[in-house]
Amino acid sequence: MTLLLSVLEQGMIYAIMALGIYITYKILDFPDLTVDGSFPLGAAITAVMISQDKNPLLTLPVSFLCGALVGACTGLIHVKLKVRDLLSGIIMMTALYTVNLRIAGRANLPIYNKTTIFDNDLVRAALPEALMKFRTVLIILLITLAAKYILDWYLRTKSGYILRAVGDNEVIVTAMAVDKGRVKIIGLSIANGLVALSGCVFAQQQRYFDVSFGTGTMVIGLASVIIGTSIFKRITVLRVTSSVIIGSILYKGCVALAIKLGFQSSDLKLITAALFLLILVIGNEHKRRGKADA
Amino acid sequence: MLKLDHVSKYYNVGTVNEMCLFQDFCLEIGEGEFLSVVGSNGSGKTSMLNIICGSIQVDSGKIWLDHQDITHMKEYKRQRRIGRVFQNPAMGTCPELTILENLSIADNKGKPYNLLPGIQKKRVSYYQEQLSQLNLGLEDKLHVKVGSLSGGQRQVLALLMSTMTPIEFLILDEHTAALDPKTAEINMELTNKLVREKKLTTIMVTHNLRYAVEYGDRLLMMHEGQAVLDKKGKEKEQTRVEDVLDIFNAISVESGN
Numbered sequence: 001m002t003l004l005l006s007v008l009e010q011g012m013i014y015a016i017m018a019l020g021i022y023i024t025y026k027i028l029d030f031p032d033l034t035v036d037g038s039f040p041l042g043a044a045i046t047a048v049m050i051s052q053d054k055n056p057l058l059t060l061p062v063s064f065l066c067g068a069l070v071g072a073c074t075g076l077i078h079v080k081l082k083v084r085d086l087l088s089g090i091i092m093m094t095a096l097y098t099v100n101l102r103i104a105g106r107a108n109l110p111i112y113n114k115t116t117i118f119d120n121d122l123v124r125a126a127l128p129e130a131l132m133k134f135r136t137v138l139i140i141l142l143i144t145l146a147a148k149y150i151l152d153w154y155l156r157t158k159s160g161y162i163l164r165a166v167g168d169n170e171v172i173v174t175a176m177a178v179d180k181g182r183v184k185i186i187g188l189s190i191a192n193g194l195v196a197l198s199g200c201v202f203a204q205q206q207r208y209f210d211v212s213f214g215t216g217t218m219v220i221g222l223a224s225v226i227i228g229t230s231i232f233k234r235i236t237v238l239r240v241t242s243s244v245i246i247g248s249i250l251y252k253g254c255v256a257l258a259i260k261l262g263f264q265s266s267d268l269k270l271i272t273a274a275l276f277l278l279i280l281v282i283g284n285e286h287k288r289r290g291k292a293d294a
Numbered sequence: 295m296l297k298l299d300h301v302s303k304y305y306n307v308g309t310v311n312e313m314c315l316f317q318d319f320c321l322e323i324g325e326g327e328f329l330s331v332v333g334s335n336g337s338g339k340t341s342m343l344n345i346i347c348g349s350i351q352v353d354s355g356k357i358w359l360d361h362q363d364i365t366h367m368k369e370y371k372r373q374r375r376i377g378r379v380f381q382n383p384a385m386g387t388c389p390e391l392t393i394l395e396n397l398s399i400a401d402n403k404g405k406p407y408n409l410l411p412g413i414q415k416k417r418v419s420y421y422q423e424q425l426s427q428l429n430l431g432l433e434d435k436l437h438v439k440v441g442s443l444s445g446g447q448r449q450v451l452a453l454l455m456s457t458m459t460p461i462e463f464l465i466l467d468e469h470t471a472a473l474d475p476k477t478a479e480i481n482m483e484l485t486n487k488l489v490r491e492k493k494l495t496t497i498m499v500t501h502n503l504r505y506a507v508e509y510g511d512r513l514l515m516m517h518e519g520q521a522v523l524d525k526k527g528k529e530k531e532q533t534r535v536e537d538v539l540d541i542f543n544a545i546s547v548e549s550g551n
Contacts, residue, residue, distance in 0.1 A: 154409070161391070161399050161412040168388040175386075175456065176403045177374040 007256045009137050011249030012144040013201050014220055018228070018248045019151055019241060020194035021221030026229065026240075028167040028187045033089030033218055034074045037096025038067045038192040040214035042199030044103040047111050047209035056117045059200050060143070067196020068189040070096060075185030093214075101211055109209040116204040117143075136205060143201060147194060148241045154190070163187050195221075216272055223276045224248035230283050251275070296323045296463060296495060301345060301355035315341050316519040319355070323512075328489055328496045330506035332538065333516035334546055339499040342516070343465050346497075348372045360462060374404050377456030377494075379449070381468040386452025389441030393432060393451065396440055397421045400455035424454060428484065446477030450484060457488050464489065466498040470505065478502075482509065503535050503542070513538070517545050 017039060024032035042063035049059050070092060078088040101107065117123075118136045127135055154160045166173045166183045173180040195217070203209050228247020232238050238246075258271045303315040315338055323329050333339050344350040346357065348369035357365045364372055380386055387396050398413045401421075418436070425433040428450055432443075440448060449469060457464060466485065470478035486509050489496045500506050506513055513530050515523035515538070523541055525533055 156412050157409045158402055158407040158412050159409055161395060162407040164391060164395075165388045165399055168390045169385065171380070171385050172388055172399070174370045175373050175378055176399060176407075177370055178407060179368075179370050 003256060003260070005134070005137055007252045008249060009140055009205060010202075011252035012137075012140045012245065013198055013205060014224065014252065015144050015198075015245040015248035016147045016201065017195045017198035017217060018221045018224035018244050019147055020191035020198070021218065022225050022229075022240065022244045023151075023163075023187055023191040023194070025222060025225055026167075027164055028184060028191075030078075030085050030167075030184065030188065031089065031218075032071075032074060032188060032191065033086065034070060034092040034096070034188070034192055035089075035195045035217045035221060036214040037093040037100065038070050038195045038214075039199040039202070039217040040100045040209070040211060041070060041096055041103070042067055042196030043203035043209045043213050044100045044109075044199075044211075045196075046200040046203045047104055047109040050111045050114045050116055050204065051109065053115065056115055056120060056204065059117070059204070060197060063196045063200035064193040067199075068193035070196075071188040071190070071192025072185050074192070075181075075188040078188075079181035079184055096214075097211065100214075104209050104211070107211040110207065111203070111209070112207050114207075116207070117201070118204060140201060140205070143197075144245060147197065148239075148245060151190075151194075152239055152241055159186070216269055219272055219276050220248075220251065223272070223279050224251045226279050226283050227251055230279075295325050295358070295360055296346065296497075297321070297356075297358040298342070298345070299356040299358060301352050301357070303341070303345065303350065303352050314519065316345075316352075319519060319521075321514075321521065323495060323497060325360075325495055326493045327512055328494075328510040329498065329512045329514060330510040331497060331499045331514045331516060332501070332503060332506045332542070334542070337516040338519040339516050340467060343378075343467050343497070343499060346372075346463075346465065347376060347378060375462045376465060377461040377463070378465040378467065379452050379456050379469040381471050383445040383448040383452065383472060386455065387440045387448050390439060392437050392439055393425075393443075394418070394421065394436040396451065396455060397424075397458070400458040403459040428454075444477075446473050446481065449473060449477075449481055453481070453485060453488065457492060457494065462495060464494045464496040466496065466500075468499055468501060471501060485509075503538050507533055507535050507538060515541065515545075 017035065021035060024030045045063050045066055046059040049062065050056060074088050074092045077083050077091060078085055083091070118139055123135055123139070131138065155164065162173060162176070162178055162183055163186065166180050166187070170180050173183060199213065202213065224247040225244050226247070227250055228243035228245070229240060232243035232246065254275055255268065255271060259265065259268070263271060298319060298321040301319045302317050305313045305315060331339050341350060345352055348367065352365065356363055359375060388399070391399070394413060398417070401414070401417060421436070422433040430447055430450065432447060432451070440451065443451070453469070469485070470481050473481060482505055488494070498510060511530065512526040513523065513533060514521050522545060
């Protein structure tokens with residue numbers, strides 16, 4: 001039960017980040033490594049705000065906005081300074097390592113016994129005693145679904161359409177008299193905003209910030225997106241954003257299973273990498289077969 | 295009215311590979327004029343279109359669109375007034391978006407892409423009406439992804455999208471070259487109808503000499519960055535495909551092509 005809850009909690013937290021990666025990787029076709037820095041950025045800002053007894057609800061928009069700002073920086077480096085997409089992300093990721101350390105003041109900042117979004121007077125008053133055990137998972141569910149529905153709504157607006165068009169066919173965006181560079185910057189901002197928001201919730205669930213939180217964020221997010229989109233491709237009633245969320249939970253489940261099988265937690269990154277490779281290979285095989293069928 | 299005023303463009307200046315694309319090139323296209331451009335590969339046809347659109351910057355000279363100097367205007371800003379259909383059907387549409395989504399994006403050209411709903415429900419019947427005129431059955435496939443359509447269908451859709459909003463200038467860059475003869479014919483007839491109905495100033499680059507002779511008010515042949523033939527009015531009407539072919543062959547032999 002505890003294991004299931006923990007898989008659901010972490011799966012859904014990472015799902016918010018995966019939604020961001022869905023924007024950059026699937027929609028914009030931009031391999032954005034900034035996320036390895038913007039995820040701990042959200043966590044660092046949150047840990048500092050919580051330790052200063054700020055209203056925990058405030059951490060959510062602040063993290064999102066700061067994430068959006070660094071996403072915009074990556075976009076500006078790529079668009080205005082004409083640096084390749086992958087390199088722009090690496091530059092920002094490297095820079096953010098220092099920024100995150102500066103924000104938090106040290107490599108590890110615990111926020112035990114502090115008021116968080118999961119543990120505050122409002123939650124205690126609103127939730128019946130029986131549900132207290134599930135409060136973390138319920139609140140995460142609420143935030144994740146809110147992120148999903150807002151993103152779904154955005155992707156159906158005019159701005160959302162042009163964002164989808166820029167990843168699909170840049171030429172069309174220029175032909176529609178729109179600056180494609182600006183659209184990319186907006187996309188990267190929203191994506192990194194979501195990633196930082198995910199880091200914010202993660203820090204409050206873990207009750208500490210660690211500068212190494214970000215390592216492998218990109219890989220976890222990509223794995224979730226690929227699992228989600230390839231497994232649930234045929235179920236048309238399911239929106240892609242829902243598939244990504246389920247993909248993220250499944251991915252966390254796989255990792256939890258591997259640990260249950262006796263692996264050490266220090267083996268986690270290796271398992272992550274191996275799982276990711278496996279998913280990519282299966283995904284490619286799937287594509288190849290699809291082509292052969294056609 | 296579009297005017298290329300003493301335009302010059304060189305590549306690899308100062309190297310052994312220096313190449314002159316245009317030298318002191320002038321061209322004026324009157325309002326509502328339909329110009330067909332022919333010429334061998336490398337004669338500068340597509341480069342001329344790229345110079346007009348802004349994807350190639352000129353070294354000297356000016357580009358005027360309706361008495362406004364657009365020489366230094368950014369490519370995307372010029373597109374507010376220009377529509378363009380490419381040779382490759384994949385370039386004029388978004389394959390991952392549906393027909394309805396593609397048309398909605400095109401319908402919004404020139405207006406802000408803001409947080410209002412992407413699809414205007416009241417416009418859907420208008421899109422269906424436009425599509426039904428094509429006789430391709432696309433009006434019943436509004437929710438089908440454009441990537442699953444045939445090249446001909448995509449090209450027709452691209453043409454519709456580029457002329458959806460009021461534009462001053464239409465550019466057709468070998469837009470029938472990748473299509474089978476029958477589809478190309480349908481596409482060309484539709485093009486002519488749209489151009490005439492909307493009174494668009496049009497420039498059409500083509501390798502099909504028959505289209506160049508049959509359609510349009512004016513015929514231009516390009517060779518090595520210069521216009522070597524320019525016929526309009528009565529003179530153009532009397533031109534036969536064989537005449538154009540003879541000139542074309544003569545030039546090709548001369549330049550060793």
